[in-house]
Amino acid sequence: MIVDENKAVGIDYTLYLSDGSVADSSEGDEPLYFLYGHGNIVPGLEKALTGMKVGDEKVVEVEPEDAYGEFDEEALQEVPLTAFPEDTELEEGMQLALMDEDDNYIPAVVHEILEKTVIMDLNHPLAGEKLKFNIKIVDIREATAEELEHGHIHGAGGHNH
């Protein structure tokens, strides 16, 4: 069996940033399971894994446009200080959740604190980053009809509901 459309795939991975630092890893943890072809992982990585078999290893480099996108200046938003609860101790680099008009939480980072406003960065934390993954395929199975309908996998390493 190979990594392809509608397969549930388990991978061991380590993610390196361009400065060589480790951003994330499954080492010492459960493998990452994803449903191939449903946007569960970044497109550049998914594409590179196509056709691999259990036990295969690969180093995959992914450009920002095939990962979390380029850094977008327009995703910097100025928010009045009064929008934050009074006891919030704002610090640059701090992660917060902002609420949009539809009451959805959007993760954001405090980019710059000004006199009366705060510049919030709504880019994905890995936007603009070129990513390097060390990958090993540890499991491949057929996805169930229910998993295909939900667009994610269930059971070990997946959703429980």
Ligand code: ZN
């Ligand atoms: Zn589900």
